[in-house]
Amino acid sequence: MITTALLAAALTVGAAPALPQDTQQATFGLTIRGITAGSLRLSGQVVDGRYAVSGALESGGLVGILRRIRYDASAQGRVADGRFVPSSYSERADNNGRTRSAQIDYRAGVPQVKAYDPPRARDEDDVPPSTQGGTVDPLTALYATLRDVPKGQECGRSLRIFDGRRATEIAFAAPRRQNGTTTCNGEFRRVAGYSAREMAEKSVFPFTITYQPAGTMMRVTQVRTDTVYGQARLTRR
Template sequence: MKRILFGLASVACLSGTPALSDGSTNAVFSVAIRGITAGTLTVKGSEMGGSYSTTGVLQSGGLVGLVKSLKYTASAKGAVKGSSFRPSRYDENADTGKRKSKTTMTYSGGVPKVVAGSTGDLNPASQKGTVDPQTAIYAAFRDVDQADVCKLNVQMFDGKRRSQVKLASPRADGNMIKCDGEYRRLKGFSAEDMAEKTRFPFNLYYAKTADGRYRVEKVVTQTLYGNATMTRR
């Protein structure tokens, strides 16, 4: 389930609350695969004085047999300038129904350090400049000014694996702006995962809000489980 969301952007029927008047983001995403609800993702975040903080909750449910029971909660904070993020701390709690785990990373000079949880084959000291999964999710789904629509290119490190999320090519599509997106597995994944699939292309659609900003209204992608769509109400 977690892979599906990162494949959307870490992304797909989406319902959300409007952008808050202070410019922060507060949205609830209902994930659907092949037209059937598979779970929900809640993303909250705020930015002030060059700093950001964000929380997220991913909960599977509604698609019996295709995705395992999973609940994932995370928080992150750090510095932000435009579409550039520099995390300072990341905390994650995951419950797959069979196993519970916790991960905490702190950052110094842009270099992550895993201070709680297991690590993989990648040395965290070699992952300078990456962001954590929650920061990547927030960066992809936050409300933005027009100048930042479809502007995202981050490499993500979750303590074990490195991947990339990109948005590009903004263009009009009816009354929305359409972006081309891609989630790509880079390093630290198993040989089986890499053989299975490394690229997850998707399209992301923005709509203009009443205050002149832009928010994600829809995401469409192909996943290993079939067509996935997000639609914001």
């Protein structure tokens, strides 16, 4: 589903804070090894304890010239006890003209992989969805991570993520605050669903998230992380 570079660059989410009822939109530029690689756009809304979010990742710069990649995704669900609980997730990918799509629904918090188009055979490394109760989808994770939050609630705690095939985990260290800026360190960890070669290649990706004041809220302005492609950076535009 969502590419490893995007996951390692931006899937860094913990517990959700108290949520205002508003719509938030954000655009981030993605660079890898200092080279412009694309952009990430998010739009989300929380109303009466329900959330809905859409997002798009598109290649750009030199990467976009060499290879056209675009991912569009949407998710919705509810907020319970300060946590995002997805009810559905869908995505569509276009990789140099080769398109595919996927749909995940949730029943009592357990993901149900409903459709792949084109259909795909199960791989021996795939994680059974029935074992992934309480996980969130990739887009919900991105939204919860990159949205504005009240001061004092910038960093989260460990969270499990499932994308339909792979299980990952996010862990945060204590936040550091200085001169109005908050920095959060953490790790993105591959847990299951990866081949032995992929796990040997890299299983832990350190990251740093930087927040700056935005009115009465704190706003993510940059995410830095290791990826299998080198150092990556998301910068808010």
